[in-house]
Amino acid sequence: MNNKINVVKPYLPNKKSFLNRVEKILENSVYTNNGPYVNELEEKLCDYLNVKNVVLVNNGTSALSLLYKALNLKGNVLTTPFSFVATTSSLLWEGLTPYFLDISPRDFNMDFSSIYTQDIPDISCILPVHVFGHPCDVFKIDKFAKEKNAKVIYDAAHCFGVKKSDNSILNYGDASILSFHATKLFQCIEGGAIVTNDDSLAEEIRSLRSFSINRKGEITGVGINAKMNEFSAAMGLSQLEVVDQAIKERAIIYDHYYDCLSSKYYFPELDSDVEWNYSYTVILFEDEEILLSKLKELNEQNIYPRRYFYPSLDTLFKGDVLCDVSGSISKRVLSLPNYPGLEMCIVDTIIQILLR
Numbered sequence: 001m002n003n004k005i006n007v008v009k010p011y012l013p014n015k016k017s018f019l020n021r022v023e024k025i026l027e028n029s030v031y032t033n034n035g036p037y038v039n040e041l042e043e044k045l046c047d048y049l050n051v052k053n054v055v056l057v058n059n060g061t062s063a064l065s066l067l068y069k070a071l072n073l074k075g076n077v078l079t080t081p082f083s084f085v086a087t088t089s090s091l092l093w094e095g096l097t098p099y100f101l102d103i104s105p106r107d108f109n110m111d112f113s114s115i116y117t118q119d120i121p122d123i124s125c126i127l128p129v130h131v132f133g134h135p136c137d138v139f140k141i142d143k144f145a146k147e148k149n150a151k152v153i154y155d156a157a158h159c160f161g162v163k164k165s166d167n168s169i170l171n172y173g174d175a176s177i178l179s180f181h182a183t184k185l186f187q188c189i190e191g192g193a194i195v196t197n198d199d200s201l202a203e204e205i206r207s208l209r210s211f212s213i214n215r216k217g218e219i220t221g222v223g224i225n226a227k228m229n230e231f232s233a234a235m236g237l238s239q240l241e242v243v244d245q246a247i248k249e250r251a252i253i254y255d256h257y258y259d260c261l262s263s264k265y266y267f268p269e270l271d272s273d274v275e276w277n278y279s280y281t282v283i284l285f286e287d288e289e290i291l292l293s294k295l296k297e298l299n300e301q302n303i304y305p306r307r308y309f310y311p312s313l314d315t316l317f318k319g320d321v322l323c324d325v326s327g328s329i330s331k332r333v334l335s336l337p338n339y340p341g342l343e344m345c346i347v348d349t350i351i352q353i354l355l356r
């Protein structure tokens, strides 16, 4: 095998559709500043995702930052230690304090089952992650947030197209963020979005993302530059034409891994009312030593699964609580290659190595 097999590979079967849009951008000479493709993509995403407001931005991390500002968060934010680093580092970057709640070994999401027996400090917000696109217990979170008078922002970076009981998972909480980074299921090279049912919050974010300059050209506050450019939006529009097919192809690969490996490895569990997007294929090892030896064997075949997510973020940033479950799972979890066009013979090679 000459080609390196990574966890993901961006998908673009309709290259012409993208290049046609790029030609148009060059003809019109509108490269950024909420141009026609950004507006078109926002509208189409509202339809596709079945949500009220989509505000496109330059990446998922700035989507988080903008929400912290717009919701005027202060002090502690209750969050998960098991995520990509940006979930926690964005809080620290904005001067907020992450307070880590351990995760459930069932689905690796924040575990709210025993929240009332724990000593939780005052919090201004809860920031859960629907990790690997598996929805959190949104009803328990909502109830707890109301009691604490706290906002809820979902880091839904992995949740493109995920539904719970036929409703988009993005419709819960005060807002959700999506990431459209090149490695994500739906990608805009770099990009992200804020999704919210709150029209005035959406309006506020639209202003903040563009220096807080309003339609009349007046500066109304302290904003930042978090605009998506037209080339990224063009990529998004072309992705939208093929994303259903991409999800179908990932599902076939996931099911094959699951059929062959689930008797030997644990796969995080999904609630039966969830329509999932197959965004990640994740398995849990018995211990880290076995994981490292299998990883080495796979690397020797030029196959590069990733340790998503390692290390547990409470250990990285020295939070207030020790999260034993997250600490243990992050040492033993591996994300396997799964993307449209990945050849089944490579999937079988991976499976054989993991079963040896």
Ligand SMILES: *Cc1c(COP(=O)(O)O)cnc(C)c1O
Residues within 6 Å of the ligand: 059, 060, 061, 062, 083, 084, 086, 087, 129, 155, 157, 158, 178, 179, 180, 181, 191, 192
């Ligand atoms: C990718 C990711 C982000 C950050 O998104 P960017 O678009 O790369 O800034 C945040 N949270 C999670 C859980 C992610 O996987």
